[in-house]
Every structure is written in C-alpha cells, then in structure tokens.
Amino acid sequence: MTTIMAPRKPIIMGAAMLDDFLVRAAIAGVGVALAAGPLGSFVIWRRMAYFGDATAHAAILGVALALILSIPITLGTLLIALAMAATVSWLAARGHAMDATLGVLAHSALALGLVAISFVPAVRVDLSAFLFGDILAVGKTDLAVIWAGALLVVGLLVWRWARLLTATLSRELAAASGIDPDREGLVLTLALAVVVAVALKVVGALLIAAMLIIPAAAARGLARTPEGMAMGAVGIGATSALAGLGASWQFDTPAGPSIVTAAAAVFLVVAVFGRLRRG
Amino acid sequence: MSLLAAENLHVSYGGAAVLEGVSVAIEPGEIVTLVGPNGSGKSTLVKAMLGVISPDRGQVVRSRGLRIGYVPQRLHIDANLPMTVARFLSLPTRQSDASVSAALDRVGVPGLENRQMTALSGGQFQRVLLARALLTDPQILVLDEPTQGLDQPGEAAFYELLEAVRRETGVAVFMVSHDLHVVMSASDRVVCLNRHICCQGTPKVVSAAPEYRALFGHGTHGALALYQHDHDHSHDHDHGPAQADYHGGGHA
Numbered sequence: 248m249t250t251i252m253a254p255r256k257p258i259i260m261g262a263a264m265l266d267d268f269l270v271r272a273a274i275a276g277v278g279v280a281l282a283a284g285p286l287g288s289f290v291i292w293r294r295m296a297y298f299g300d301a302t303a304h305a306a307i308l309g310v311a312l313a314l315i316l317s318i319p320i321t322l323g324t325l326l327i328a329l330a331m332a333a334t335v336s337w338l339a340a341r342g343h344a345m346d347a348t349l350g351v352l353a354h355s356a357l358a359l360g361l362v363a364i365s366f367v368p369a370v371r372v373d374l375s376a377f378l379f380g381d382i383l384a385v386g387k388t389d390l391a392v393i394w395a396g397a398l399l400v401v402g403l404l405v406w407r408w409a410r411l412l413t414a415t416l417s418r419e420l421a422a423a424s425g426i427d428p429d430r431e432g433l434v435l436t437l438a439l440a441v442v443v444a445v446a447l448k449v450v451g452a453l454l455i456a457a458m459l460i461i462p463a464a465a466a467r468g469l470a471r472t473p474e475g476m477a478m479g480a481v482g483i484g485a486t487s488a489l490a491g492l493g494a495s496w497q498f499d500t501p502a503g504p505s506i507v508t509a510a511a512a513v514f515l516v517v518a519v520f521g522r523l524r525r526g
Numbered sequence: 527m528s529l530l531a532a533e534n535l536h537v538s539y540g541g542a543a544v545l546e547g548v549s550v551a552i553e554p555g556e557i558v559t560l561v562g563p564n565g566s567g568k569s570t571l572v573k574a575m576l577g578v579i580s581p582d583r584g585q586v587v588r589s590r591g592l593r594i595g596y597v598p599q600r601l602h603i604d605a606n607l608p609m610t611v612a613r614f615l616s617l618p619t620r621q622s623d624a625s626v627s628a629a630l631d632r633v634g635v636p637g638l639e640n641r642q643m644t645a646l647s648g649g650q651f652q653r654v655l656l657a658r659a660l661l662t663d664p665q666i667l668v669l670d671e672p673t674q675g676l677d678q679p680g681e682a683a684f685y686e687l688l689e690a691v692r693r694e695t696g697v698a699v700f701m702v703s704h705d706l707h708v709v710m711s712a713s714d715r716v717v718c719l720n721r722h723i724c725c726q727g728t729p730k731v732v733s734a735a736p737e738y739r740a741l742f743g744h745g746t747h748g749a750l751a752l753y754q755h756d757h758d759h760s761h762d763h764d765h766g767p768a769q770a771d772y773h774g775g776g777h778a
Binding site (some may be wrong): 291292294409410412413415416417418419420421422423424426428464467470471472473474475476 | 573576577578594595596598601603604606607608609610613614617618619620640642662668670
C-alpha cells in the first residue's frame, strides 16, 4: 500500500517549481496585479483612464523601437511609455483639451508602432504577443523583470501614499500641507510607465489599461477607505489572473483576454450584488 | 514678523492680468478678510499664497515652519474614491482616534467618524473640513468662502464656531468672504481687492472708504451695504476696465 500512496516523485518546491510554465505564468499574473491594484485605483480616482490607455498603446511603438535598435523590449517600452506619459502631462499642464489630445496621441502611437514593426523582418516578430500578451511564454528573466517592476511601483506608492492621496483629493489642500501636487502627479506618471512596460508580456498593450481599471472598479463597490479599495483591487486582480489562466488552460482560450474577462466577471458580480444589497 | 505675506504679486492667465502688484500680510492672531467682486482675483490670491500657483512677479513669504490649516471653497470628492470621515481627517498626517473624535466634537459634529464623506450634508462637510484644518494645530487658518452653499443659519453658525475657535486658540485667520455683514462684525482688518488692493484697514475705515463704496455701496452711504447682503451686484462688469475710477471717490 505505502508504495502506491507515496508520490511518484518528491513534491516540487522552490526554484524547480519555476520550471513549469503555468506556475511562471501564475506568478507573473499575480505580480502585475500587485502593482496594478493600487495604481489602477489612482487612475480611477484621478480620472486618468484614457491617460493609461494612451501610455499602454504607445508601448507598441516602444516594441518597434526596441526591435529596430536591438535593445531589450522592456527597456524600449519603458522609454516610450515614459515619453508618452511626459508628453501628455505636459500638454495637460498647458491647458489642452485632453479628450481629443489623448485620442489623437493614443491611436497615433499604436498605428505608428504597428507600421514600424512591419519593417522588422517577420521571423523575429509575433505581433499578437505584444497586442494581447504572451503570459504562457514568460521565462525566469521575465519573471524577475515583472516582479522587480511591480515591487518598485508598490514601494513607490506605499512610500508616498498619504501625499499622493492628498494631492488626488485637492491640489490646494496638498499645497497647504506643503505637498507639491505636480511632483505627486509625476510619481504616478512614472509608476504608470513602469507598469505598462512590465505588463506588456502578461496582458498585451491593448489590455493593460483593463488590468488597471477593472479590478479597481470592482473593488470600489466593496471598500470603505482608499486603502481598502487598493488592496481589494490587488486581490481581485490576482484572483482574475489565476482564474483566467485556469480557464485559458481548460478551454484553450488566449490567456491575456481570459484574465481580463475573469476580472470583468468579478466586476459584474460585485456590481449586481451591490445593487441588490442597496435594494 | 508676519506669518504669511504676499509681496507685490502679479499673476495673469493667458495674458489677462488677474492680480497686479498685490501686497498683503497676516500677523499672528489677527482675522483678515478679503472682499471683492466676482472675478476680482480673490481665489487666485489665496491660491498664490498657498503656493498652488506661482506668480509671474513678486513673492509669497511664509514664516519658518508655518503650519497652515486650509478650508477650501468646496471640495469635490470623486464618487469612486471611498473615504470615511476618520480617514479624511488623517490626511496627510496620521491622527489618533482620540484626536479625530475630539476634533469632530470641537466643530460640533461628534460621532461622524465612520460616515462616508460623500454622504455628509453641506454643513457637516464644511465642519469636517474645518476639523481637518484644526488637527494640524495651525498658526493660521486660510478659508476661501467657507460657507458657500450653506443656508443663512448654517452660515451664521459656521462663523460663530470660527470665532470661538479663534478665541480659544489665538489662530490667525485669512478668509475670503462675500458676506459683508459677517465681514464687518468679525474682522480685525478688511482688504478690498479688485485685481489690485483698492483699500484696506479696520472694518470701519474700509466701509467709509470711497473705493469700497464704489465697489459695494450702490451709491448709498456705504453703511447700508453692510447689511444688504447683496450677492449678485454687477460692478465688475460695469467697472472692470476702468479701475482708476475707483480712486476718484464714490458715486454721486
């Protein structure tokens, strides 16, 4: 009996576990959710949803740049996302009508990126991987990059939390407390660029903004404080990543869109239950 | 030394001058009220003094380590930002539960800690804003039309509370108001602004000044204006470009 009961090989622990691509994918998804939860909450509170979209779409241009210059994809994405975020902030500060400006920038950057990628020899490029993510192909180096980026963003947000929140409530209130609201805005811009760069591999350029907004929006219905909403968003994002991966494995659907679909399902459930509870 | 002073401030938006050479200083413990018609630059002056906008020329001088308690005109909290009263009072500096509840007691709205900010009435909201401003133990309170949106009893109660707080703590107050009767009863000094400072001094001196009467007096003897509570006079439109007129004496 004992020989049958015993596992065929010892339970895999530690580094060896990372050899399984599904495990790596799950860890990558949770890493992105960790950073996207609190940052996505700020994106919602500050009504920056379209801003997030523009930065994420620009990531495709970053991919093209990286391929052309033969630099790491993450670096190219980070640079272009930073440039886009800085451009948008600069235009906003000069009083441009942001709705139209963001629309022009977001779609131009996406289109330009797609055109630029078409000049790169086809053998090297799987375009859909950049548009929709390629989480099942996440390697150990990717994992390290994703988690380094996620921890950097979470660390930044936790460190400046009270200042960021005050500046989000009101510029005047912040200034009266000796907080520079423009500097806090810059911190969020920086964090957004980092999240875009590391999430590209996981959900793809077209759905990064969804990972920022949907878990946070779902958590809104459950939270009484800003901190509660940010942590709820992390939980919902991580759950969605795992559920989406599971579904993707089960039904052979694309992983990135499956993760976002799972998040959307959670949002729907919370919204419906919230409505029922309020009567 | 002044707590907070503006020195020869010039501010313009898109080429249009909003403030032209404004100097004003607030000394410890005094109540200074800023009055002026709509569009006269009152809110701009407050924002410049808080450091939200930087002036084209001139400077704002804060005394070393100055703690400002700011009560804005209104504060819009996004419906997607969950925020209890207690959490709000702990921004940006974490406060103990005891001091939060003491602050709410002090401004006459005890027990609101766990309510959502968006569920408060206008009067409760303004009192919570005042409680937050007081929690940092400020040397100066800056209030920008703090009673806008309150009905008249609410307004009177708010100013009574403010005066009581001033008596207890000796905090200086720099306040924007269009409630002329309140201004006159509560202020040590009134500053009358219309892009530049038209006149300033004790309420008595200012209400007698021809520049003040030109702005608020409707050609009466000025004293009447103190009690008229006139919100929508249209002097700024009539007299906007012709500022020099204000110095030429009252209307006949």
